[in-house]
């Protein structure tokens with residue numbers, strides 16, 4: 274049964290999409306069957322994996338509205354021989370879901386229902402959340418087994434984290450009692466500045482959550498890769514960014530919550 278991981282932080286630009294794409298691709302590189310689901314109307318995961326989001330007529334939005342089965346919008350193994358990674362795309366249509374779905378029965382459980390039918394086909398399902406704590410993120414966390422929280426190594430790193438953890442707790446109480454925090458991962462770590470290390474130390478001292486040993490470095494190859502429509506391991510497999518996400522994938526595979 275596939276493990277479903279929501280990558281969430283309501284703060285914008287902290288590395289959610291970069292982590293979703295590259296964690297998914299590195300898990301796939303390690304032989305796992307992986308599905309990456311774009312739950313952000315910005316569609317950055319979709320375009321970052323080389324899909325022209327504006328030309329799609331079927332996306333996660335149509336699956337959430339019940340117009341299609343999820344299989345009908347899934348892009349199956351676009352990097353075919355290289356890695357077993359499939360994608361459920363999104364584009365700005367998904368912004369409508371936020372409003373339209375609210376009037377339906379049980380709007381928080383829609384994504385969970387959709388993924389139920391296909392989770393057996395995958396080892397991991399990675400969901401990229403938008404930078405907000407609205408319906409799309411709530412659906413993602415309700416569908417997920419765990420939440421992985423990227424934290425950018427910058428001065429305001431801790432801002433908003435208590436709100437995020439409160440929301441996760443609330444979802445655990447009301448909607449998904451099995452939900453756990455998978456862990457926190459530091460992104461965009463810059464070894465040349467004291468600030469990055471200070472942020473890491475400060476978060477470690479103040480946050481009572483599991484923190485991954487792997488720290489993702491600031492690496493220009495990670496910023497370039499989406500414009501080539503490739504995950505980092507296919508764009509520059511020897512870069513520091515690729516190494517970082519491979520190590521994170523190893524840690525995720527060995528996750529303490531799922532050890533037998």
Ligand SMILES: Nc1ncnc2c1ncn2[C@@H]1O[C@H](COP(=O)(O)OP(=O)(O)OP(=O)(O)O)[C@@H](O)[C@H]1O
Pocket residue numbers: 284285286287288289290291292313315317402403404460461462489490491492493495496497514
């Ligand atoms: N480790 C890194 N090194 C260099 N650049 C990075 C790194 N991680 C992310 N970036 C860049 O930082 C920007 C924000 O990253 P990303 O889009 O992954 O964040 P996000 O949390 O998904 O943003 P949003 O909240 O808008 O969805 C992007 O331009 C991305 O290429």
Ligand SMILES: [Mg+2]
Pocket residue numbers: 289290291313317401402403
């Ligand atoms: Mg994003």
